[in-house]
Amino acid sequence: NAGVTQTPKFQVLKTGQSMTLQCAQDMNHNSMYWYRQDPGMGLRLIYYSASEGTTDKGEVPNGYNVSRLNKREFSLRLESAAPSQTSVYFCASSEATAGFGSYEQYFGPGTRLTVT
Amino acid sequence: TQLLEQSPQFLSIQEGENLTVYCNSSSVFSSLQWYRQEPGEGPVLLVTVVTGGEVKKLKRLTFQFGDARKDSSLHITAAQPGDTGLYLCAGPLYNTDKLIFGTGTRLQVFP
Numbered sequence: 001n002a003g004v005t006q007t008p009k010f011q012v013l014k015t016g017q018s019m020t021l022q023c024a025q026d027m028n029h030n031s032m033y034w035y036r037q038d039p040g041m042g043l044r045l046i047y048y049s050a051s052e053g054t055t056d057k058g059e060v061p062n063g064y065n066v067s068r069l070n071k072r073e074f075s076l077r078l079e080s081a082a083p084s085q086t087s088v089y090f091c092a093s094s095e096a097t098a099g100f101g102s103y104e105q106y107f108g109p110g111t112r113l114t115v116t
Numbered sequence: 117t118q119l120l121e122q123s124p125q126f127l128s129i130q131e132g133e134n135l136t137v138y139c140n141s142s143s144v145f146s147s148l149q150w151y152r153q154e155p156g157e158g159p160v161l162l163v164t165v166v167t168g169g170e171v172k173k174l175k176r177l178t179f180q181f182g183d184a185r186k187d188s189s190l191h192i193t194a195a196q197p198g199d200t201g202l203y204l205c206a207g208p209l210y211n212t213d214k215l216i217f218g219t220g221t222r223l224q225v226f227p
Contacts, residue, residue: 058214
């Protein structure tokens with residue numbers, strides 16, 4: 001059981017370049033999430049998906065797009081990277097639905113992105 | 117707006133000392149969770165507390181949920197270097213499956 005996997009682990013981009021961060025989970029969870037983590041700011045939600053085919057904005061969605069390809073996979077795309085997007089990105093999944101479940105989230109190992 | 121504030125932000129202690137980390141809000145939460153994140157890894161759930169006044173123990177870690185379900189604390193007894201990491205509290209946004217996270221407490225335990 002791999003849990004939540006993310007690729008790549010490290011990436012360096014130049015301003016204006018694009019890239020897609022990949023995430024997959026093998027726990028049959030409905031909900032998936034993308035967060036960014038910056039020093040002193042905790043985890044901030046970028047986008048989430050409550051089920052296959054649905055996505056919704058989180059706290060900091062500007063500059064990002066997402067795609068819930070199927071129940072297992074949830075990708076995050078940076079169309080034109082900016083230095084302000086330098087961060088550590090985490091994907092997570094959960095079996096919870098609104099108002100039910102324990103809300104426990106399982107996290108991937110993260111992608112460390114630097115935009116120069 | 118639901119917010120979770122953690123204190124202290126940083127804690128450096130010697131092995132064997134006791135410590136308490138706090139997670140406070142002005143909002144009521146149906147439950148609160150504590151995660152630990154080690155360097156280079158994603159957060160891992162330690163415990164979920166769901167009942168006001170609830171106390172849960174996990175070896176040397178004691179978690180408490182406030183009676184009014186607005187705050188929680190994590191107490192570590194006889195800290196060890198293996199306890200080093202970032203401790204995050206989190207709670208569900210009302211009627212959603214989204215969590216909001218506190219800003220974290222970074223703990224360093226020196227041998």
